[in-house]
Amino acid sequence: MTSVSKLTDHSGYWMRMVSNAVSQEFARKVSGEDVTVAEWTLMRALYDLEPTSPSVLAERMGMTKGAISKLGERLIAKGLVERAESQEDKRAHSLSLTKEGRAKIPVVASLADENDAEFFGVLTKEDHETLDRILKALAERRELKTTPVD
Numbered sequence: 001m002t003s004v005s006k007l008t009d010h011s012g013y014w015m016r017m018v019s020n021a022v023s024q025e026f027a028r029k030v031s032g033e034d035v036t037v038a039e040w041t042l043m044r045a046l047y048d049l050e051p052t053s054p055s056v057l058a059e060r061m062g063m064t065k066g067a068i069s070k071l072g073e074r075l076i077a078k079g080l081v082e083r084a085e086s087q088e089d090k091r092a093h094s095l096s097l098t099k100e101g102r103a104k105i106p107v108v109a110s111l112a113d114e115n116d117a118e119f120f121g122v123l124t125k126e127d128h129e130t131l132d133r134i135l136k137a138l139a140e141r142r143e144l145k146t147t148p149v150d
Contacts, residue, residue, distance in 0.1 A: 022119050023148075029111045033104060034078065038149035040108050042071045043080060043097060045147070047105045051084060051094035062146035080104060 007013050027037050035043065045061055046052060054068040061068070072095050075081035080101035083093050097105070120128050138144075 018119070022115065025118070026112065026115045029115060030108055033108055033111070035075075035080070035104070035108065038071055039075055039078075039080075040112075041147050041149050042068065042075065043101055043105060044109070046081065046095060046097050047102070050096035052096070053092060053094050057095070063149075075101065 023037065030037060030040055041061065042057065045057055049057070049060070054065050054072060057063075058065045058068045072081055072083070076083060080098055081095050082098050083095055085093050120131070123131065
């Protein structure tokens with residue numbers, strides 16, 4: 001009979017278990033601010049880069065221009081992001097946070113900090129630093145660039 005590994009024999013199983021729990025709780029928290037995790041990631045990128053074209057955002061976040069446009073439209077409808085036409089090229093535009101969107105960044109960032117503290121606060125400082133170092137090394141060595149939005 002062929003030996004079949006258990007689900008729990010795989011690092012990916014444990015990473016997904018923790019990732020799902022962290023992500024689902026964060027999604028619950030940000031929903032109270034009327035944004036999704038995906039919307040938050042775009043808003044946070046704009047906070048540092050605005051005003052920025054959707055193509056630059058797509059490249060920086062490792063997403064498609066279509067995905068950025070869709071998120072942008074949702075945030076424009078919520079009054080958190082605004083679009084401005086380029087003066088040089090009327091077909092081009094940039095996205096930036098509205099005053100309301102900019103004010104929401106520290107609030108949601110605080111929720112992200114709180115979420116991290118709740119989940120990873122059970123680790124020693126050294127274990128948390130080791131975990132971060134290993135995860136960052138994996139992302140770098142596997143050349144992972146797509147911003148996680150789910």
